[in-house]
Amino acid sequence: MTQTNGPSSRVQRRRARNQARILDAAEASFASEGYSGTRIETVAERADVSVGSVYSHYANKDELYLAVADRLLERAGHDLAEAFQSSVSPTAQTVAAGQAYYRMLRDSPFLVRFISPNTTAPESAAIREQIARRLDAIVTQFSSAIDQAIARGEILPVDSRLMALFLISAWNGVMAGTIHPLLPRLSIKDAELMLATAQTLLLRSLTPPAGER
Structure with a gap:
């Protein structure tokens, strides 16, 4: 039987939520500031995550x-x-x-x-x-x-x-x-x-x- 409520699944759900928040924040930033004006630090602040969290999902701004x-x-x-x-x-x-x-x-x-x-x-x-x-x-x-x-x-x-x-x-x-x-x-x-x-x-x-x- 597949376990869906263990520590691993909770980590995956939290990671998915963070990724969605990062994408939402990045979309807003790219829309308002453009590509050149957007900084990873600003995206992280908007998403209420650490800069390291952004980089754990995306290697650089191009990937984001x-x-x-x-x-x-x-x-x-x-x-x-x-x-x-x-x-x-x-x-x-x-x-x-x-x-x-x-x-x-x-x-x-x-x-x-x-x-x-x-x-x-x-x-x-x-x-x-x-x-x-x-x-x-x-x-x-x-x-x-x-x-x-x-x-x-x-x-x-x-x-x-x-x-x-x-x-x-x-x-x-x-x-x-x-x-x-x-x-x-x-x-x-x-x-x-x-x-x-x-x-x-x-x-x-x-x-x-x-x-x-």
Whole structure:
């Protein structure tokens, strides 16, 4: 019989709690201070753990940054998968997934800063490659749904991958406008209205004439 309440399991649970607190604190710090402005000492203070505790989980700031980004992108992938697995049409799935992607950006200042053009990020090629793979998986989810919508005659033929990249770039760009220091600051309300208007216009332009469906 497996023992679940012994000293070892308590240590594991405490370690898992500390790790979650460290990631939460790091996410907040990267969001407010950026990559270059974040210090391990500040993360430890926010998480109410020792600096040594942070280093027991992550060897350096690059690893911590990757863990924060990876956790958020994994959640995003899960939320998008749920939208794409619904019983509605591929076009409606794409719209629902777009709304889920927007909510992810709205609720995560770290990710908005992460995709902002003026962001300083780790120089590690391995970290950039791993994050790029996560982002590419999101693009693939959207392009697959667009292909299905085209096959069913719901939208006019387009290059599905380019359309997926366009949609994601548009969401990223609008949300980056809510934090960009060199542009007129967009409010979240204005961002939502802008994206809703763009969605309406795009769907109208891609919908085949009634006689061609």
